[in-house]
Amino acid sequence: MTTAADNKSRRRFLQSTTAATLAVATTPLLAAPKQPQPIRLQAAVSIALKPIYTISLAQWSLHRTLQAGKLDNLDFAKVTKEEFGINTIEYVNSFFKSKAEDMTYLKDLKKRAKDLGVKTNLIMVDGEGRLGDPDNANRTKAVENHYKWVTAAKFLGGHCIRVNAASAGEYDQQLELAVDGLRRVCEFAATHRMSVIVENHGGLSSNGKWLAAVMKKVGLKNCGTLPDFGNFHDYDRYLGVDETMPFAKAVSAKSIDFDDQGNETKTDYLKMMKIVLAHGYHGHVGIEYGGGRLPEMEGIRKTKALLLKVRKQLTNS
DSSP, X not given: XXXXXXXXXXXXXXXXXXXXXXXXXXXXXXXXXXXXXHHHHHHHHHHHHSOSSEEEEEGGGGHHHHHTTSXXXXXHXXXXXXXHOOOEEEEEGGGGGGGTTOHHHHHHXXXXXXXXXOEEEEEEOOSSOOTBOSSHHXXXXXXXXXHHHHHHHHHHTOSEEEXXXXXXXXXXXXXXXXXXXXXXXHHHHHTTTOEEEEEOOSGGGGOHHHHHHHHHHHOOTTEEEEOBTTOOTTSOHHHHHHHHGGGBSOEEEEEOOBOXXXXXXXXXXXXXXXXXXXXXXXXXXXXXXXXXXXXXXXXXXXXHHHHHHHHHHHHHO
16 A cells, blocks of 8 residues: 555655756766857957057158158058068058059059058048138038048058048137038048048147047047147147047057157157057057157157057056
C-alpha cells in the first residue's frame, strides 16, 4: 500500500533526478566557449592600441620651400612620408590653384600618395572670395568658387575642405553673412558626402564665441571647425579652442618657436591637448609650423616630437 509519505518521497526523487539530468545536459552548452569572444577580444585590443590622436602634416608647414620652387606639390606626399614618417596630409589649394578641375593632374597626385600609403585628410582653401561678403553677388561667386575644391578633395580621398568665414561690417551682420555663405557651401558639399570646416583665421573668425555662434546658426552636421592653436591673436587661445572644439572635425597644431626643452614658446601643448581630448576628439592633429627662425624641416620635426611627447604623457596619465 502506497502512503502519502511514499508519494511525497517519490516526487522529491523525480524532481531531484530531473534537475540533475538537466544540469548534465545543459552544462556542456553553458561551458562551451562562445564564438564571438575572440572577436570582442580583438576589438578591445584594437581600441586599446589605437592612439588617442593621430598626427598629420599641413602643407603650409613647407610653404617657403614650395614657394621657392624647391618642392613640387606632386611630391608633398613623398616628403611627408620619407622625411617625417607621417601618413596623412593636408593640402593647401594655393600650391595647385589652377589644377582643381584638372583630372589628369589630380589622378597623378592621388596615385603618388596612394603608392606611398599616404592619405589625404583635407584641402585648405584660400583666395576664393569672402563667404561672408556683404555684396550678395560677390558672396554667391565666393560660394560657387568653393565647389570645385569640394569635388577635388573628395576625389583625393579627403573628408572635408577648410574655408574662411571672412566678412565685413558689424559683429551681428558679419555673423549673418558668414552663416549664409557657409550654409550654401555646406549644402553643396552634403551632396558629395563631404564636410566644410572653418578655421579661426583672422577677423571675427579668431573670436571663439563668434565662430561657435556661426556653427550653431548654420546648424548642419557637415559644418564644423578647425581650431588652430595660434590664430586667435588677442583672444585667449585656450578659451577659443575650448569654444570651437564641440564642432571640430580637424585640429591644427600651430607652432612658431621652441625652447631648449622642445616646448612651443607660445602654446602649452599639454594644456591645449587636454582641452582637445576633453571634448572627445581623437582624430587628426595637423602639424602647422609657421616659424621663421628654424628651417621648415626642423620646425616640423620639433612639432612632431612635441606632439608625440604629449601623447605619451596623456596616454599614461
